[in-house]
Amino acid sequence: MTLVDKEIILEPDRPIIDPHHHLWDWRGRVPHTPASRYSYDNVLHCTPRYLAEELLADVNSGHDIRATVHLECGSMYRRLGPTEMAPIGETEFVNGVAAMGASGVYGDRQLCAGIVGYADLSVGDRAAALLEAHITASASRFRGIRQSAAYDVDPEVIQQSPPRRSGLYCDARFRAGFRRLAPLNLTFDAWLLEPQLPDLIDLARAFPETKICxxxxxxxLGVASYGGRRGERFPIWRASIETLAKCPNVYVKLGGLGMPYSAFPSFMAQPRASSVQLAEEWRPYIEVCIEAFSPARAMFESNFPVDVLSCSYATLWNAFKRLAEPYTDTEKYELFFSTAAHFYRIQIDS
Structure with a gap:
């Protein structure tokens, strides 16, 4: 599969903070046999390595990316020591990349200016020590935790190892750890699937003092038992989004629609989809999110390198700029820059 889809850069001077990308080196873990079309393993086949060099190539591909935020992905965990502390290794690793960016040797891009790590909040009160260890390891760049709850009763929808359980965000043990975030001024990134949104609504209402994205x-969803049913489920998804947006502590990331789970026609298309096609496919979801949350609580995200199966980094941001055309300059500034800067406490000139 070729990954070449070069487009002329739209609005190249528009400042951007990319609030969601990953860094990894899975070259020793890539499956030997090709994955099914809608398997996440296809990402590993295309991009088994995505480190500072690859990230720099993307952020320097034409758009004015001023800073980025790294989201946990199980990368570079500590091999030795207590299992609970293993994820601190990812923060240590990402902080090293952030220091490379801060040196100025690679230009003005502030790579990984914010770091969102992983801790199993289900350990309850013991989570405090894990959070403090992340903060110590980050040279003041640590911003919060992501603990994914993505699960469906149909095992073909999402395959995780080890398997996740249903109802994580409603679990009392998880919430005992979750309540440790706000006192440390830490945020929470939530990844779950559309049918699970009511769980996040309940969590956000229970902890109004904690900022959630x-x-x-x-x-x-548009795969497995949800195949061909995206239109049928759109009103259900929209109602959940509108209810969630009523919680003032919740923000939304506009992206991730190039992943396998939604199964848009652009996913793994040949020839590669243009930014025009991407914008048209994603528009109904992006517009609902912006209308519900407002640009002050919505931010475009790359989700790279995961979304590489649908487009290049440059084409992705072109698609977002097409989607943002109806909005005012002030609203565009929020969607591309200031909302992310506010949520992740990133101080950088625009």
Whole structure:
């Protein structure tokens, strides 16, 4: 599969903070046999390595990316020591990349200016020590936790190892750890699937003092038992998004729609989809999210390198700029820059 889809850059001077990307090196873990079309393993086949060099190539591909935020992905965990502390290794690793960016050797891009790590909040009160260890390891760049709850009763929808259980965000043990976030001024990134959105609504209402960001527009589904049913489920997804947006502590990331789970026609298309096609496919979901949350609580995200199966980094941001055309300059500034800067406490000139 070729990954070449070069487009002329739209609005190249518009400042951007990319609030959601990953870094990894899975070259020793890539499956030997090709994955099914809608399997996440296809990402690993295309991009088994995505480190500072690859990230720099993307952020320097034409758009004015001023800073980025790294989201946990199980990368570079500590091999030795207590299992609970293993994820601190990812923060240590990402902080090293952030230091490379801060040196100025690679230009003005502030790579990984914010770091969102992983801790199993289900350990309850013991989570405090894990959070403090992340903060110590990050040289003041640590911003919060993401603990994914993505699950469906149909095992073909999402395959995880080890398997996740249903109802994580409603679990009393998880919430005992979750309540440790706000006192440390830490945020929470939530990734779950569209049918699970009521769980996040309940969590947000129970902890109004904790800032939460819904990742990937709530991940609408179009695979396995949801195949061909995206239109049928759109009103259900929209109602959940509108209810969630009534919680003033919740924000939303506009992206992640290039992943396998939504199964848009652009996914793994040949020839590669243009930014025009991407914008048209994603528009109904993006517009609902912006209308519900307002630009002050919505931010475009790359979700790279995961979304590489649908387009290049440059084409992705072109699609977002097409989607933002109806909005005012002030609203565009929020969607591309200031909402992310506010949520993740990133101080950088625009």
């Amino acid at each position: 819904l990742d990937h527009a709530g991940t609408p």
